[in-house]
Every structure is written in C-alpha cells, then in structure tokens.
Amino acid sequence: MNIGLFGYGKMGKIIEQVAIDRGHYIVAKIDVDTKEIDFSEMDVAIDFSTPDAAFGNISKSLEKGIPVISGTTGWLDRYDEAVKICEKRQGAFIYASNFSLGVNVFFELNAHLAKMMGNLKEYAVSMEEIHHDQKLDAPSGTAITLAEGIMANTDYGKWTSGKAEKDEIPISSKRTGSVPGTHIIDYSSSVDSIEIKHTAHNREGFALGAVIAAEWIVGKTGVFDMKDVLGL
CATH class of the missing domain: 3.40.50.720 (NAD(P)-binding Rossmann-like Domain)
Structure with missing residues (x-):
C-alpha cells in the first residue's frame, strides 16, 4: 500500500x-x-x-x-x-x-460505565487529561470524545474547562514533559469513588x-x- x-x-x-x-x-x-x-x-x-x-x-x-x-x-x-x-x-x-486500539476499547468502557452511573445522582463525574507540553489543543480530542460518551448516557449536557455547573463535566488539562497521553474519569460521592484510567506508554x-x-x-x-x- x-x-x-x-x-x-x-x-x-x-x-x-x-x-x-x-x-x-x-x-x-x-x-x-x-x-x-x-x-x-x-x-x-x-x-x-x-x-x-x-x-x-x-x-x-x-x-x-x-x-x-x-x-x-x-x-x-x-x-x-x-x-x-x-x-x-x-x-x-x-x-x-x-x-490507539486500547483507547477505543476505553471509549466503549467509558460509555458502559456512564450508562450504569446515570441514575446514581450521588456521584459527580470529573475528568483529567495529561499530555506532553507540545500538544497544541486542550482539552484533548480524546477527552472530548470521552465527555461525549458520558453525555450520551447521562443527564450531563456539556463539558467545561472551567468551573462546572451541576449539569457540566469538568475537564482538567495538564501539559508536562513528554507524556504521550493519560485520561482519568472519576465518579465521586461522599462515601466513595469509582475511577477508570487509560495510560499510553508511547506513541x-x-x-x-x-x-x-x-x-x-x-x-x-x-x-x-x-x-x-x-x-x-
């Protein structure tokens, strides 16, 4: 080819x-x-x-x-x-x-977890993404895709990089060193937290x-x- x-x-x-x-x-x-x-x-x-x-x-x-x-x-x-x-x-x-093949599996896992968490109003979702300091966009496209997967299966209506309202998914973006890409999704309540994470080891x-x-x-x-x- x-x-x-x-x-x-x-x-x-x-x-x-x-x-x-x-x-x-x-x-x-x-x-x-x-x-x-x-x-x-x-x-x-x-x-x-x-x-x-x-x-x-x-x-x-x-x-x-x-x-x-x-x-x-x-x-x-x-x-x-x-x-x-x-x-x-x-x-x-x-x-x-x-x-990434692993990230695309992670997308499916994210959507499935969101579907399960959708009716558990005690939990608030947040996301963190970490990339190398030469990455131009923030949040990452991967983070936005993950947020869209959550929104499709819950009552969250949008994502934000700033202070989140009740129906918004807060996304924290960090740019440091040569990190290929890490994405963490966290559902937290007053009693516990559920977290899923994908870490790329290289490009x-x-x-x-x-x-x-x-x-x-x-x-x-x-x-x-x-x-x-x-x-x-």
Whole structure:
C-alpha cells in the first residue's frame, strides 16, 4: 500500500516506521514547507498535521479520490464540510480523536460505565487529561470524545474547562514533559469513588491504529470511525 503522509513531526515519523514494518511504502511526506503535492501514487492519505492544516489536507485528498485517515484534533468546526466533500466525491474518510486500539476499547468502557452511573445522582463525574507540553489543543480530542460518551448516557449536557455547573463535566488539562497521553474519569460521592484510567506508554499505539485503519479503508466508500475498523 502506498501512503501519503501529511505531517512529518514526531507522530509522522513513528507512523512511517510502523507502516514500513508492515510492508507499506511512504510515497509522499507533506509538511509545512511542502509547496507541491503529488497524489498520483497514493493509495491512502494519513493526516497527523496541525489544526490549521488538517482541513486543507483532508479536502484536497478527498477531491483527488484518495481515502483519508485523520488523527489531527482541533479542526472539528469544519468536520461537517469534510463529510460533505467525502459524500460528494463518493470517497472514504475516517477521523478519530485517538487511533490507539486500547483507547477505543476505553471509549466503549467509558460509555458502559456512564450508562450504569446515570441514575446514581450521588456521584459527580470529573475528568483529567495529561499530555506532553507540545500538544497544541486542550482539552484533548480524546477527552472530548470521552465527555461525549458520558453525555450520551447521562443527564450531563456539556463539558467545561472551567468551573462546572451541576449539569457540566469538568475537564482538567495538564501539559508536562513528554507524556504521550493519560485520561482519568472519576465518579465521586461522599462515601466513595469509582475511577477508570487509560495510560499510553508511547506513541506507537496511536501510529499502529492509524495504519490499521488505512489498511481497512482502502477500497471502501463512506464516512467511518474506529468502531467500524475494530468491529466494536
């Protein structure tokens, strides 16, 4: 499989190595200084760029008939536009806030726990996410996806980074060192607490999931997510 890689920072380089180890080829490396993009040899595009560049990378690839895997967060105000382009071009597109296989299991666990906790009004939920100090967005896209999973199964109506009202999920974001990503969800009452936690040990899990998604999407048409890829 021939992969066009959009974003050649730390994640891009790890994706490159994982893809090569799985027998694929990187036929283009597009970064901030790239002036011209050759789509002719790409079977699929993987975008781990920046919030400012993501929509342009995705839309150009879809217009050229290239399936797109995007793990860039912070651009989702234009997600619906990307979906419309994909549908118009009869293309294929996957966006995920986190491609880690373990995190996607964690998403399902989070939703299931929220469903069980929904009627237990004695418990208040809160969330903490910790990432490396070069991460641009806060809260993380993963934290927002987790919050959405809670809201879909409880009476919580929104999330907030500040002081939370009764129907809001407070999310605390920390940026420190080289932490790949830690997410903690806590349900606390006056008598006890229930906590679930996912800790990424390195970035290879994110890269592996993105490459697996790229392998899966080639030849398909539609807008998908990692639940489709993993059959969850």
